[in-house]
Amino acid sequence: MxxxxxxxxxxxxxxxxxxxxxxxxxxxxxxxxxxxxxxxxxxxxxxxxxxxxxxxxxxxxxxxxxxxxxxxxxxxxxxxxxxxxxxxxxxxxxxxxxxxxxxxxxxxxxxxxxxxxxxxxxxxxxxxxxxxxxxxxxxxxxxxxxxxxxxxxxxxxxxxxxxxxxNICDMPIGIEDRMAKAAGLKSRKEMVIRYYGLNHFGWWTDIRDKEGNDLMPKIREHVKEHGYLTDAEMESSQHGDESWMQTFSKAKEVYALDPDTMPNTYLKYYLYPQDEVAHTNPEYTRANQVMAxxxxxxxxxxxxxxxxxxxxxxxxEIDEHASYIVDLARAIKLNTHERMLLIVENNGAVKNIDPTAMVEVPCIVGVNGPEPLVMGEIPQFQKGLIEQQVSVEKLVVEAWIEGSYQKLWQALTLSRIVPNAKVAKQLLDDLYEVNKEFWPTLN
The missing domain is CATH 3.40.50.720 (NAD(P)-binding Rossmann-like Domain)
Structure with missing residues (x-):
């Protein structure tokens, strides 16, 4: 090679x-x-x-x-x-x-x-x-x-x-590692998954082993009780990173909204925002933890x-989650046609949402890059959430291109995490003030 x-x-x-x-x-x-x-x-x-x-x-x-x-x-x-x-x-x-x-x-x-x-x-x-x-x-x-x-x-x-x-993300990889443990497998690479959504905003709909056996019932049973916490984490009195432990545990409440699927952990911010605010120290946030x-x-x-x-x-230490970067590079270089979860233009992969949305779906990867697999039509609940979030992302990009204060205000107002347009405007003014060195000038 x-x-x-x-x-x-x-x-x-x-x-x-x-x-x-x-x-x-x-x-x-x-x-x-x-x-x-x-x-x-x-x-x-x-x-x-x-x-x-x-x-x-x-x-x-x-x-x-x-x-x-x-x-x-x-x-x-x-x-x-x-x-x-x-x-x-x-x-x-x-x-x-x-x-x-x-x-x-x-x-x-x-x-x-x-x-x-x-x-x-x-x-x-x-x-x-x-x-x-x-x-x-x-x-x-x-x-x-x-x-x-x-x-x-x-x-x-x-x-x-x-x-x-x-465009790629390692968060689903980390979650799939936890699913594999819950299913009694050695590696996530023993699983074949179906998934749809946006980055940090998606759902698994089908998880099978290489022989085609359905792993979802066993994973559901685990997530319903424990979220994505592993057995080792539940048995240990010394949890590693409390912030992440809370995130993986919270998945059971996110899962309860739609027990037919498995959720991405980041959905907790959109579906239970009040709980996240209550759990956060405004004087010492995740950024402070990472810096320290x-x-x-x-x-x-x-x-x-x-x-x-x-x-x-x-x-x-080796960043094990990053191993998918090697898999992706190899797939392109060697035309391996490996199946990988990537962020691509929709173009009908999810049939009943905007074809120009950048969706996260399984793709077959070869020398020409990713070829998305069709996930079909999705339920009304997920469709509504996704279309709202797609609009937020598109408005942000339009605001950047056009230097539009109005569109960025609209984007913030449309975000499920922001309670109303008044708070959205206050947030925008404060964020713009500290980001003038980095953002385009807004008019």
Missing amino acids: EKSSIVIAGGGSTFTPGIVLMLLDNLDRFPIRQIKFYDNLEERQKQIADACEIIIHEKDPDISVLATTDPEEAFTDVDFVMAHIRVGLYAMREKDEKIPLKYGVVGQETCGPGGIAYGMRSIGGVIELVDYMERYSPDAWMLNYSNPAAIVAEATRRLRPDAKII GREKEIFSECNQITANGTAKNMGL
């Missing part, structure tokens, strides 16, 4: 080491000749990339490594762009979360007002990466997992409709590797 050249766009991200370790762990399946790191924040990237270079060369000294802030250097001679950028870093995520909470509204990085604010920052950054790729490596594919994926996907559909970009936790830990670990000149005994 011909070796690939990869650029990780967002080289200074704390997720980058986990992705590098995952790539190195899969060299037998997906050989690599070159890994580049690209970021517009040189000092931040240097801390991550210097450590990653040591890790890479200890694993395979033949892999070429380059860290740069120069787009031409980064995007020339690459087969895949793996993009996970965060415009405004966690300092802006903190504002995305805390400003809505002032009004008793959910503060979350991809859902509701916080997701809309983040989307308005992300669109320009992702479009810039697409343009660099098309200029310097026009045959490359971008595997984009920059959030908020739904808004970014709609923006790329509108603004770069012919770009070779696939993973941000410090990853940079400290990377600096330690660089100081020691070796990655032996390091504390960094």
